[in-house]
Amino acid sequence: MTATSVARGATTEAAARIMARADELGAISSRADALERTHLTPEHRVAADLVGAWMREAGLTVHEDAAGNVCGRIEGLRPGLPAVLLGSHIDTVPDAGRYDGPLGVLLAIEVARGVRAGALPFALEVVAFSDEEGTRFASALSGSRALAGSWVEDWWSFADADGVTLADAFTAYGLDPGRVADAARRPGSVLAYLEAHIEQGPHLEDADLPLAVVSSIAGARRFALTVTGHAGHAGGTPYERRRDALVGAAELVLEVERVGRSSGVVATVGQLQAFPGGVNVVPGRVELSLDLRAEDDASRDAAWDRIRTAAERIAAARSLRFDAAETYRADAVACAPWLQDAVRTGAQGAGVADPPVLWSRAGHDAMVVAGLAPVGMLFVRNGNGGVSHSPDEIVTEADVAVALDAFAATVAQLARRLEPGDTSTAATDEDRAPEAGA
Structure with a gap:
């Protein structure tokens, strides 16, 4: 499988589309004066439906799983193959920025747009996790926990500021609390998880570089x-x-x-x-x-x-x-060495000759998905001192174009590694990180 299976040339049109869609999602808020879009709210529903429509427009088959995660899939050489999963989250903290979470989802959709069904030796999936921040119910990472099969039953009784429990919010959103286990992926059904995310810190800005390879999550x-x-x-x-x-x-x-x-x-x-x-x-x-x-x-x-x-x-x-x-x-979660290599090669293919290696000081969905499959992460420069969880987050269209090239090239690297007949495996025991704590 060659790199031509994935569209690597990030066009100005694609980068501009990502930026415009980030703005569109940023306008979906429960507050008129700031961005706030929390788990299972009416604003969450509007955003989830919009992201699902964008996935369909890019050629993915879309469904919403039992935890409210929006999932899109492109089949590989034959139907039913294990998947490489790309994603991030679409919920926010109060007074949020537009890029923490949504940028990773939008980059993943654009990577999938360049993939032809039946071209890869694995299925390619995109997931927009429903609840990473845990803002409404103190249930951080619940979307990825549902997918990884590590849902916390105690969460059902957690209540928001208005006294609405998570169980009641599930029902009001159209989900069945009794079926949340259906969101769990089978062991072996996910080969790897890749997440692109803004750096929540100033290191890339200080180095005047657009991308970094993530070594581990704090x-x-x-x-x-x-x-x-x-x-x-x-x-x-x-x-x-x-x-x-x-x-x-x-x-x-x-x-x-x-x-x-x-x-x-x-x-x-x-x-x-x-x-x-x-x-x-x-x-x-x-x-x-x-x-x-x-x-x-x-x-x-x-x-x-x-x-x-x-x-x-x-x-x-x-x-x-x-x-x-x-x-x-x-506990800390290490990104799999072979996925770090793929991300590094992808960044180099996008013109970043020597991408730095950074550890993430913040938590991400990847730390939970690591209990299911090996994980890798790509950081994208966040301007204005690297501030995040703030409307002061800054991402440039030029950096988004480079990130898209790199993310697509990373998927192409995985396609080469998993070439039919290749005797190497996607993950060895040492690649697999232990499941993170709640």
């Missing part, structure tokens, strides 16, 4: 931390008698930054609240969050050990109590 842990002292009157409590929880927490926040900077781990305190909260009261309790992300789990866990040790030292020195509860854990 291992993350989150904690709810509590520092407890004793509340007292601000005027009447001498310093030598204070057990000020906020001062201890502030010292801990600085230690979190020191650990992150020195270890290469991304360590963030995003929430902090002092109690009882009076302007004239020494705080007796402080609750704060901790988010840790690292390229590998060992580095992440070592950073937590350092932070916990420092917190206990600070608490002891100030006569405070420190408590921690882990609220989230997702």
Whole structure:
């Protein structure tokens, strides 16, 4: 199978179409003043139907699976072959940008447009996942979890801000909660998953390059931390008698930054609240969050050990109590080496001679699909400092054209690898990443 099986020449028309469609999806929002399109809302339905129509127009056979994922398929040399899956998500966070998620879906549709039915030694599928962000129900990655067969049953009782449960929202959307397992793909039915996504960081912009190969997706842990002292009157409590929880927490926040900077781990305190909260009261309790992300789990866990040790030292020195509860854990997921090679070769074919290799600091659907099949990812430059989850996301039409060439060339590389009669396999045991945590 040669590269001619996939349309590699990303035309100005194709790139312009992707940009226009990103704008069109960006206008589908529950808010007039910002982009917000969450799971199973009327706006989600409009976007899903539109994406399905674009898939059909590109020549795919389309269906909506039992979890609301929009799926399109082009058969390979014969019907029923295992598939290479391309995709991303179409839901958003509040006050979102237009490219986080939808760009990957739109690039995948354009790659599929250039594929002739019966030309590849595998089926080619495109999926627009219904819920990656988890904004409405705190059910992040539920669309890809349904597809990968790792749905979390506890999600059904989760409720949104209006008290609507996920189960009720499924029914209102036209889905049957009792059939969500039907969305799970059979083992062996997916050969590989490829995802194109904007870089959620500044590295490509700083290097003045349009594309990067993703090596892995961050291992993350989150904690709810509590520092407890004793509340007292601000005027009447001498310093030598204070057990000020906020001062201890502030010292801990600085230690979190020191650990992150020195270890290469991304360590963030995003929430902090002092109690009882009076302007004239020494705080007796402080609750704060901790988010840790690292390229590998060992580095992440070592950073937590350092932070916990420092917190206990600070608490002891100030006569405070420190408590921690882990609220989230997702182990790092490595992109398969052979898929990294294919993405690299695809980028080189699109004119990026030496694409950098970056690890993703953010989570993606790929980290869940890795429990089903090997995964690979392509990063596309995101301007304006690499900001994401924000209307300030910037992607240029020129970079989209290069990304489309590279993504199509990556699929062509997989077609060569899986040439009929080739004795190599798509995935060895070491290529398969362990399933990510919830």
